[in-house]
Amino acid sequence: MSVTSIPQKPQQTRQKKSGFREWLDSVVFAVIAATLIRWLIFSAFVIPTPSMENSLLVGDYLFVSRLHYGTTTPVTPLQLPLTHQTIWGTNIPSYFDWIKLPQYRLPGFTDIKRGDVVVFNLPVEHPDAYNKYSSVLPDLHPHPLDLRSNYIKRCVAIAGDKLEVRGGQVYVNGTAQANPVRMQSEYFVSTTTAVNEQNVFRKNGITDFSQFTETFNDTIASNDESGYIIKTTSTLVEKLRDLDFVKRVEPIHTSKGLKEPYLFPATDLLYWNKDNYGPIDIPKKGVTIPMNELNIALYGEVIKNYDGNDDLEIKNGKILQSGKALTSYTFRQDYYFMMGDNRHNSADSRYWGFVPKDHIVGKAVFVWMSIDPDPASFVNKIRWDRIFRIIE
Template sequence: MAITELAPKQERQKKEKSAFREWFDSVLFAVIAATIIRWLFFSAFVIPTPSMENTLLVGDYLFVSKLHYGTTTPVTPLQMPLTHQYIWGTTIPSYLEWIKLPQFRLPGFTDVKRGDVVVFNLPVEHPETYRKYSNVLPDLHPHPLDLRSNYIKRCVAQAGDTLEIRNGQVYINGSAQPIPFRMQNEYFMSTTTAVHEENVFRKNGITDFTPFTETFNDTIISNDESGYIVKTTPALAQKLKTYDFVKRMEPLYLRKGLKEPSLFPATDLTDWNKDNYGPIVVPAKNGTIMLNDRNTAIYADFIRYYEGNEHVTLQNGKLVLNGKHVDQYTFKQDYYFMMGDNRHNSADSRYWGFVPKDHIVGKAVFVWMSIDPDPTNFLNKIRWERLFRIIR
């Protein structure tokens, strides 16, 4: 029988990708890689407000580590990649709430500690609480937990701490705490003459100053004095004090007992202000509190909206859980008390309460770029001295 040798199959020639397909594949790979890095390792943020001056300035670009505290899994997975709340340049939401997942936190290097500069999701953008704080934060809108606005503040009290502020000084568990190196306070600068703002204030990096026009509550300013209300660091205040046209530099604090109505908690049972606040206990996981009238006013919203409880109501000022009045409560997660380093120009925990652990995003690590937003400062737009500065 004749045998015919079969010729080997010819390999099919691969089709070459079109230029558009190569471009699309490259963009898709870059988006997927950037999304994974942004979720798992670190994110880039820009500072839009002066609440952390002089530690962080408006126009600072920084990297925030997700690894330090452990990154969290998405709660709202149906989201356009590389967006946060809205599609770029629009007010169209970038997410859909059709699917909501439970949140888990991956292991991290460390826990949030006192003194850390922390990025977190703003708790009061919860759908049940945002309206209560519109007088302090007028642009509040409700968002899912993982898509609430990113805020950056310094942790001044950990879970379980008792915090008190006396005349501007923070005390934790009865001990005075170190003052952040670049922390700003409000000062009255009494002067003998008008000041050349460019040579005195801007030359020293002071951007927040106003001429004094009226008595600051009932503090140390006399009605016949002239000068400026200046927000600056203690070190710069001492420098300004040496100028021959400066009579004195005095820190301005609200007196104890002068109630500031916009502070947290919204109750007549406290008479606190931003300079004299507390004492208040920061909730800790497995920590139990007694629900007297004062504690109910402080902690009720956190028990109702941030602890994963169902069927929690307030009836005549009493907490009702699963149909039963409760006189004590054990917390399910840790909380933190956050404050801005610009202590007299910061909407922080003094105004809206604690930050739950499940709202923690990451630790601010370093500034990689800094651009001066002042439109007149064309020649020195980049603040070169701030590049790659470690955040402390």
Template sequence: MSSSSKKTNQKPKSAVREWVDSIVFAVVAATLIRWLFFEAFVIPTPSMENSLLVGDYLFVSKMHYGTRTPVTPLQVPLTHQHIWMTKIPSYLDWIQLPQFRLPGFSDVKRGDAVVFNLPVEHPGQVAKYGNSLPDLHGHPIDLRVNYIKRCVAIAGDKLEIKNGQVYINGQPQENPPRMESEYFVSTTTTVNEEKIFKENGVTEPARRHVETFNDTIPGNDQSGYVVFTTEAIAEKLKTYDFVKSVQALHMPAGSRDYGIYPNSETGWNKDNYGPVVLPKKGETIELNKQNIALYGEVIRFYEGNDKVETTGDSSITMDGKALTQYTFKQDYYFMMGDNRHNSADSRYWGFVPKDHIVGKAVFVWMSIDPNPSSALGKIRWNRVFRVVK
């Protein structure tokens, strides 16, 4: 029988089979694209405002820093921690593979907007950080919750923050152009918040200040509003005739911030931090009481070591033997939100290991205002296809 007659005798696919084949092909193609090239994310919190807004939909490039191979292969395709719209886990951790990273275009650089897996979703860290970070659960590396922050320091850098200004290796760093800080707007009257603040790009609700609000506010008898905004918008607010003054709010040096990393005993806070040196692959350090507090969690949870124990912040052992020096196995980064006074970042939970880096945020493809003033304003058209800077 000829090949042409064989084809003629083949039973055609049913409509259901055609649909199933199409869906399988689409899922496989989308999974490969999501793993190898790009992944879509949405901004859920204001920690990166005013650079990235709540409701911004991003494409994140996996290729810039190199795609990671899966650690947890038993997972429902196109899911992260849970099956869509449920709390049912989307994966099984019965098999855990070693992680590798494919070659990328570049290394993580200072100033990059980086998506990464939150390190403190390590099962050994949840108990410590669960009270300060809501919905924190232990997960494998590649399934820990995704955060986006700006890299302000890379491996080997000496970082210090003085009065809100980041210094790297002793030099002040250029701030993101749309960086937000906390300001006190002293007013002579009640303000139409919708008109004045939202129209000026203050996307978070202004907090009304009545008498004593915060020790950082000069003159506790002043009335006004505490807002998160950019320096440029703060200058504009000064021009209104009902505004007496606009003052940046910074915690003074030595003032304790009880959630700070590694602990409040340092006297550091969100505006005055360090100095700290970021761990670098291959670099050996001498361990002492001062830096065990800083690097103990790194050695215990993120370096792939077994049988590491810490006693408070004063000693560390491996296989029952005291460690007096240690050589790091990978690079680490310091991440901060552009909304510097409203961001849970490396100042509060420590360094980001390289194996937790997901990719680089490249552009906003859609932006939905969660609190539009009208139905026509639901889509922020001026942000569509905006390059992330």
């Protein structure tokens, strides 16, 4: 029996990639992988302002989990990878808003809870809102929903809660809430003499202070009493009270009934300030409210700009739809109330309102690096005690 051999297919020699091609392939793969991780799993952020002190410090680098609450799909797909609003080191926009897609949120494994430290897109960069808040946040610019500036605050009230601040203390549904461990407030420190600011304040981690020599008001300082106005934690306040040249330390709170300018909402119907705010109901999906004068002041902007209503207008104290005044309204998504832990130095929901759920980016998980922007020496530039600190 004869066997006929099958001719083998001639082997083709694969052309070897050039060094530049291999480098380019590696870069493309790295960019795609980094973009997917940044969008789907976690993102890295740095703290630029002191609004969350003393929980988070300027120069803290942190990881934010997008998995906790579920990541959102892009609204603005025409964007340079690994950028946010502008091309690195320039003011050139890194995106085109020619195409806008509907947003969807992928399933997460938890909901936002009171006390969570949350990163979100700043709502008032909405094209119809940013001009109104330029006195509070002077660098506002309009951006698409998914490309608005990233802010980080603590969620103090969730959808359906009734929030009130009394004398600086947050109450939710009538119950006083536990203050963050490192929450920072403003105090008057009365001293018998001028102090060495480096040894007394900076050495104890107090960086926000100013000398006080005039009568502030009768409840804080008496005539000719001198001292300092500081922002610090309650723990450090107790430490200051033990110093022999400190006569007393008193918290500074704005009196109830004293109206503070630039607060949300901008209305003459309410006399609120940062220390005495509310009560206010946080909008919840499915909840219906009557459209009276107060509710229009509180929720009109939310209904018009963030709840998917492009055909509404606020005119003469009324919300109009196709020229007809609404008598009631049912919210289409949940909202949250955010506050900074540095309670007297934070532009937060008290000044610009609620955060819609579709603006939520993720939960701040831990600090992976911390660099002091103004260290006493180069050796102390890295805050070693903050590396891999879990965010509480």
